[in-house]
Amino acid sequence: MVTTESARGLIPEADLELIRNKVSIDELLRDYDLQLVEAGGGRLKALCPFHNEKTPSFSVNLDKQFYYCFGCQAGGNIFTFVQEYERVGFPEAAEMLARKAGVVLQRTAKRDDQYHKTLEVYDALDYAAGFYHTYLLEDAGAQGAREYLAARGMNEEMQRTFRLGCSPPGWDELLKNASAAGHSVEVLDRAGLIRQNKTGKGSGFFDEFRGKLIFPISDAQGRTIGFGARRLAGDDDPAKYRNTRETSLFNKSKVLYALPQSKQGIRREKAIVVVEGYTDAIMAHQAGLDFFVASLGTAFTQENTQALKRYADRVYMIFDGDSAGLKAAERSIELLVGENLDVLIYPLSDGKDPCDAIAELGGDVFWESVQADSVDIFDFKWNRTIETGEAAASPQMLSRGVKDFLSLVAKISDKVARRVVLNKYVE
Ligand SMILES: [Zn+2]
Secondary structure: OOOHHHHHHOOOHHHHHHHHHHOOHHHHHHHOOOOOEEEEOOEEEEOOOOOOOOOOOEEEEOOOOEEEEOOOOOEEOHHHHHHHHHOOOHHHHHHHHHHHHOOOOOOOHHHHHHHHHHHHHHHHHHHHHHHHHHHHHHOHHHHHHHHHHHHHOOOHHHHHHOOOEEOOOOOOHHHHHHHHOOOOHHHHHHOOOEEEOOOOOOOOEEEOOOOOEEEEEEOOOOOEEEEEEEOOOOOOOOOOEEEOOOOOOOOHHHOEEOHHHHHHHHHHHOEEEEEOOHHHHHHHHHOOOOOEEEEOOOOOOHHHHHHHHHHOOEEEEEEOOOHHHHHHHHHHHHHHHHOOOEEEEEEOOOOOOHHHHHHHHOHHHHHHHHHHHOEEHHHHHHHHHOOOHHHHHOHHHHHHHHHHHHHHHOOOOOHHHHHHHHHHHOO
16 A cells, blocks of 8 residues: 555655554654643643744644644644654655654665665764764873863863764774774775775775864754864864765755754744854854854855755854955855845954854853844845945946845845835935
């Protein structure tokens, strides 16, 4: 029998049934922090996670294992809930529930083989994250990394929440340990954890990251897909940061760092704040701002904006207050206008990064300031192109600035919105 659900994801109905039997709707909702209270007649109620309300209109029918909100008409079963809450498609929701239920989804033979290969890579990455994390917390060799984090003021709770790590300085410490734990060289290579020695002296492999501070990077579901590695004192690597090379799982442009740790906060605040660096995001969380994520690298991408759209309607972006940060801001806003996101930009003063500002003001005050002082992207662009000293210097420069500005406005797809913006600036 093929149901519409299984047809969509090529997941056999028997597996879906197994998941339904193992994950009850109330257990699932409690895992998502819904405060369920008895409502009589085999029903529970809670404040709706899908709209803002003060009295509960989210009703759960235990008998039929479904939920319905009388306020916003959201309704469905465990699969629909995960789809709606996590903003994922049916196959991903089924996958997440299967993991929760301890059910291994059966696929067609070909898919199953691919799926298995992918799982091996996830496992290797998870092993590596654990290996680096333990090394950071416990090994004498990680003293430098611990001192660096202490100097930044990052507490151990955050180091655990973000599973920070340190890679040993040796050539093949991870390789040796991971191999002993049963991860094959081929899988470690596919995971981007090791690299083949191509200098002619043999064909051995060595660890990709040696003697670095390690930031595990997760997908939206919280699975490790790659790593960011920061240079530590005494390392002669010219690059301050390196990432896992592009693999089947890791694509830098599709990732928002700290997203899994921020989901609850984003939902609560109905906003997402994007900063540039790993440490900025973590220090924001440490200051109670658990809805701050980081874009990896400076250029914001189409993929990033699509990911943002799934989680929040309102997006604040904070770029470092140096010229590289401002250039990144300009490149990013062009994409964001096209995506019709409500984006605000917080102008940091010269040379500052969010970390400094949070340390100086404290989390609450900083967030108040972000909400009060952020400008929309058109104001930001206007200020950058029209009201700069350069534009004022000559009519030609001013004309170029205006053209620049208008080309941004032209990217707004909604006619009415475009007219509103134009009316505001053009007099
Ligand atoms: Zn609702």
